[in-house]
Amino acid sequence: MSIKKLDDGRYEVDCRPEGRNGPRIRKKFRTKNEAMVYQNRIMGDGAKGEFEKRPKRDERRLTELIGLWYKSHGCSLKRGDERQRALVAMAERMGDPRAADFTTTHFTQYRADRLAGKFARETIGSGRKKGEDPKPVSANTLNHELAYLRAVFNELERLGEWKGENPLGKVRALKFDETEMAYLTAEQIQPLLAILDSRSVKAGVVARICLSTGARWSEAESLADRQVKNCRIHYTRTKSSKNRAVPITEDLQKQIKAVLPFGDCYKKFGEAVDAVGLDLPAGQLTHVLRHTFASHYMMNGGDILTLQRVLGHASLAMTMKYAHFSPGHLAEVVNLNPLAVKPEQ
Template sequence: MKNLWISTFVSKKQPNSTYLVDCRPHGAKGPRIRKCFETQGEAKRFLQYTLAQADDKSWMPVKSDNRRLDELIELWFNLHGQALNDGKKRKNKLLAMSLMMHNPIAKNITASDFSKYRQLRIQDVSIKTANNDQTYLSALFNELKRLGEWEHGNPLTELRALKYKQPEMGLLHPDEIVCVFEELKNGRNYDAYLISKICISTGCR
């Protein structure tokens, strides 16, 4: 007779020749699971699997993440940003951005929200600066995700940066070049004069 009781709470024998799993993996008030198996190994494996499923607490309600953008900025700075050369400067830019966006709940931010912010932003700054804002915010979400502190994705992943025309390079006329060299040669920084001569002779910028 293979009378074996495999349980986390109660033990009693069965009249037949089977191995019985009978347990409440979520506690006394949770659902009861009863299942018979031909072999003891099958019964034990099923019990281990059932308890493992309960341990990961996937049956528990997921806690809502209502952190606001400024909270994520502080978290990013503490875990990563402060080690960057421009970390403090970038943090201040992100906080200013959050303020202009009315410090939204971070998980609710959409590409449309940022594009509206960007539309207002380019009224006061260059398109390049607005694109930098997008890069900073996108990097924040990506870094927190890598650190395991963010699981809601990056809302700016599919948002394209704004196109802008690079300013044309200024050129000097021949007579202006002569004046520049005279100023450098007669000034106190003779090294700058020599470097400039090398650059113009070799076509370097």
């Protein structure tokens, strides 16, 4: 071991804490005192058997880590293939860095570029003319991407395939305004159903299922005959992975049984919405039926816990967005505000 003064005035420590056959440590310091303190500490750790050599550099690419995650865990997820494609696309947009070099900066810069529309050309399909603005990337979408990639490192750590901190563990999600939640009034529902019945009886029945049980369009559209019995619809393979059964009328059960299987009715519903002239927020075409069920259920005096079970929400917090439709919700505000309370004489 030695401490050598270099030509630039600094001091270099050159030692082998674990003996001649152990790893060689070389490090430079501004002063000789700093070099001596470091050398004494390193040599002391080596004598006590506590010295750990620098871990081997992880040369795997980010896409390799994603592939390993998919093979060991992602393939078991309900939408694992779709998740893998999204993760690989993210990695490629970031330049597919090596694991040893991947930091929060890669993702935060990628996120900023996405918000600025740098990768927008990738979303332009064959049906879009040049010069048209592609669909913008929302903050909510980027928050999902952050959660997906962070989960990859968390899972690999559990499997012993990743050591150290999660590179995205301290990245904060973006804040954004709560989206508008549209629902149909009683006056809008009947004209919509009439148009659907005239164009596609099956689409009309699917819409009635959604309005009667709060089902997602895909859940209603994919129903099999065995799932409808005893005036109940048994939903399986749901988004939350939990089965649920919702009661229906005998009349609706007869309508369902008469036209099963439904097939793809999504396009027919969109055409009916356009024909009626409904103005719906982006991304809520068929989902407006689920919102309509939940909103009217609460307005008609339903309780929030039952609604949670009917909708199949994993947590009550997800269902609470419908609480304000309850007749009693914040009702006392009308009578207890300072303009309503008369001053004492």
